[in-house]
Amino acid sequence: MIKLKTLLRKTWVKWSFRLFIAGLVFLLSLYICTYLGVFGKLPTKDVLSSLKQAEATQILDVNEKLIGKYYIYDRQPLTYEAFPQHLIDALVATEDARFYEHHGVDNISLLRVFFKNILLGDSSAGGGSTITLQLAKNLYGRQHYWAFSMLINKFKESITARRIEDVYSKKEILTLYLNTVPFPDNTYGIESASQKFFNKTASQLTIAESATLVGTLKANNYYNPRKYLERSTSRRNVVLNQMVKYNYLDKEQASQLQTDSLLLKYQSFNHDVGLAPYFRAQVKQELKEILNELKKPNGDAYDLYKDGLVVHTTLDATMQTYAEEAMKEHLIKLQEAYEASYGKNAPWSKDSPIVDKAIKELPAYKRYKNDGLSHEQILDSLSVSRNMDVFTWKEIATKPMSVIDSLQHYLKLLNTGMLSLDPKTGAIKAYIGGIDYRYYKYDHVSQSERQVGSTFKPFVYTAAIENGMKPCTYFSLEAITYTNFNNWKPTNAGAEEENPDINYNLEAALSNSVNTIAVKVLNDVGISNVIAQANKMGITKELPEQPSLALGVAEINLKQLTAAYTSFVNNSKPVKPYAITKIEDKAGNVIASFEPEVFEEKAYSDYTRQVMLQMMKSTVNTGTAKRLRSSYNLNNDIAGKTGTTQDNKDGWFVGITPNLVTVTWVGNDNYNIGFKTTGLGQGANSALPMFAKFYQKLNKDKTYNQITKAHFEKPSQDVLSDLDCKPEKEDGWLKKLFKSKKTEKEFKGK
Structure with a gap:
């Protein structure tokens, strides 16, 4: 006792005691100031009871598969029932073993941390944080103050945590936590993390997968399984051991799981990558316009990035995957050939x-x-x-x-565009706007306008048939110089023009894409009639009133071109392409829905439709697209049209099947650079293979039998009769004798 009194009289003891008391007073004062809101208003129980967190807008395909999101923070909320029990167990065992015993702040853990970590230097004691404290931090973040930032933030979180515990049950706290906690790669919430790293919903997570994601919470980037697979695997095993330690998992089962490899099925929902990025970008543009016209029940505007909307689209994710695979397989080989063709003088x-x-x-x-x-x-x-x-x-x-x-x-890189439409509704099923959205934001489906080449010829022939020209009308292959258009002389590829005495009927001329005859048909039917016909088929672009219109010098948007071709398998009516079927708010209420838009009036007669379809079937069976049969062994009912523009700048292919119409384009974004040769750049070589590979994949998938095994309508007897003539004939000796040798004339078909 005497020694204690003597000790207390020592100056350094007195000052130490005074400093200790001052420290306690300071901490108490700081806590009171924090409680009173001196360092920022704290959330009240009323505010906490109506927590509202920003939620990503989800984009679903036609089968309700998640294909993308629009978000500031990538978050998707779930209810407690959607969490597998082993996920909850892994979380509690690893992050807060006494979660069910404390009231937001675990005083016992704090004391353990103080004595073992601070006094004894044992880092294994942990940090004393709780799930509720972490939730408070996740919800409200941390601020920087001029001094004592860590203390002030810790006090704010402890006060908020206790209030959260007063308002919510333990299950509700776990639900809030798992819906808001940050995971690697800027991902918020367990559902988003599960979709991103394992391409499945949280309810489908295995024990090992749950342990992997829970393990990343210690340090998001350090344990990111995408970047550091081995490190993440080691952390997963720590979580499994924690589950054993707290009796959530059998030791033998944990040992087995720890030997398993960590298999990711990473699916990024970054706006620039993932499935159908061009489609998602287009949908976002449409959504912004739609949401400008919609209001919430309270009159507020919807926020695309925060309100947790669910957007249902027409896209078929599997079909889109096949399309993207086909595009890559073809473009890789085409690019190699393209570069090789130019050699050193590219x-x-x-x-x-x-x-x-x-x-x-x-x-x-x-x-x-x-x-x-x-x-x-x-x-x-x-x-x-x-x-x-x-x-x-x-x-x-x-x-x-x-x-x-x-x-x-x-x-030097070739680019591409591809669109597949349901011809009965206009629903977009597959959409490729370019080779890689990260490097090419320009969309070749919705934004680009390129010369369409010979894919315009069916509009010319449709107008001709509709205006009374018979399919068995013959035209000479002979090239004509049109004197009233700067002596313009269209010619054919190959040797077709070498014998002016050979004549083709309309079917042979179209299926073999004969330029000289296309211009002659335009001359007979008239430019104005062809333009009017194209307008009826949905082409709204102003078209040049020139004879070269027959050869596709018009620059038309790929989406509009595809829509026009749907009329050939939709009762002569074109459709309007559409991507969004309905929009729901986060509560599942439909706030907008959309129906297909089909033209009310037929663009042409049933007779014309059936004739044109037969003629374009010949393109595939015997004409410029016959490699679909010979090289790619496609036996589907297919009609089509190839297209190549001047100097091989653009390659096109239109593939028509009864229940799907697809258009593909390939070219260089720099219009000064074309293909070196026609053999390489013609639509049959540059664009057709993408369609062919796409259909090969569809044919292997029984899911698409409705598309791949569908048959065209049977043409009427009148149509079959009118098409029953030889594809070509040669002038007789008498006609040759009296035939005019003059190959110059005026173009009169205006």
């Missing part, structure tokens, strides 16, 4: 005038020019290399490249 080589012009159009070049730099100085600046991600068909590679190197690289 238009994207360093000294090419095309490259020089492209450099001068760069925003960076123009900025340097405005700053007063010379051309040589600008080239020096643009030639500095740095590491950048570069698209190739093999991988996304990081390479040292300059701006000019990058420009040359992307100038």
Whole structure:
């Protein structure tokens, strides 16, 4: 006792005691100030009872499969019943073993941390945090103060945690936590994490998968299974051991699970990657317009990124997958052949005038020019290399490249567009806007307008049949010079024009895509009648009133072109492509729904439709698209049309089947660069294979028998009779004798 009194009289003891008391007073004062809202208003119980968190808008395909999201934070909420019990067990065992025993703040754990971690230096004691404390942090985040930020934030979280425990049951707290906790790759909530890393709902997670995701909560990036598979596997095993420790899992079962490899099925919902990014971007644009006209019951506007809307679309995810696979398989080989055909003298080589012009159009070049730099100085600046991600068909590679190197690289890449429509409704089933949305934001389905080449010829022939021309009308292959249009002389590919005495009927002329005859048919039927016919089929683009219209010089949007072709298998009526069927709020209430839009009036007669369909079937069976049968062994009922534009700039193919109409396009975004040869760039070689590979995949999947095994309507007897003539005939000797040798005339078909 005497020693204690003596000790207390010592100056350093007195000051230590005073500092201890002062510290307690300071901490108490800081806590009271925090409680009173000096450092920011704390959520009341009323506020906590009506928590509202931003929720991602979900995009579903026609079979309600999740294909994408629009979000600020990638979050999808679930109810407690949707969580598998082993997920709850893994979470509690790892993050808060005494969760069911404390009231938001675990004082026993805090004392353990204080004595073992702080006094004894034992880091195994943990951090003393609870699930409820973490929830408070997840909900309201942390702020930075000029001093004592950590203490103030901890006090705020402890006060909020106790209030949360007063308002919610333990099950509700777990539900809130699992719906808001951040996982790797900017993912919030267990459902989003489950979909992203394992491509399944949270309710379908296995014990090992649940342990993997729970394990990432310790450090999102450090234990990210996509980046650090081995590290994540090790952390998963720690979680499994924790489950054993707290009697949630049998030791033998845990040992077995720990030997299993960690298998991911990663599915990113990043706006730029994943399935159908161009389609999702288009849907987002349409949604913004739709939501501008809609209001919540309370009058507020809907927020695309926060209100948890569910958007049902027409897209078929499996069909889209087949389409994207077909596109990649074809473009990889076509790109190799394309580059090889040019060799060392490619238009994207360093000294090419095309490259020089492209450099001068760069925003960076123009900025340097405005700053007063010379051309040589600008080239020096643009030639500095740095590491950048570069698209190739093999991988996304990081390479040292300059701006000019990058420009040359992307100038050589072919691009593409593809659209598949249900011809009865206009529902979009597959949609490819380009080769990679990360590097090419420009959409070749909805935005691009390119010359359509010979895919315009069926509009010319439809107008001709509709205006009374018989299918067995014959035209000479002979090339004509049209004097009133700058002596324009359309010719045919190959040797077809070498014998002017050979005549083709309309079926042979269309199926073999004969240019000279297409112009002659246009001359007979009249440009105005053809334009009127195209308008009836849904082509709204202003078309050039020139004879070259017959050869497809018009620049038409791929979506509009596809829609026009649906009329051939939809009772002569075109459709309007559409992507969204309905929109629900997060409670499941339908706030908007959409029906197919089909033209009320027929664009042409049943007779014309049946004749045209027979003629385009010949294109596939014996004409320019016959490789569908010979090379790709497709036995489906298919009609079609190939298309190639001048100087091989664009390759097209239109594939028509009874229940699906598909159009594919391939070309270079720089219109100064075409294919080196017609053999390589013609639509039958550049665009048709994408359709062919797509249908090969559909044929293997019995799910699509309704499409692949469907048959065209049977033509009437009148149609069969009118088509019953030889495809070609040669002029007799008498006609040859008196035939005019003049191959110049005026084009009169206006």
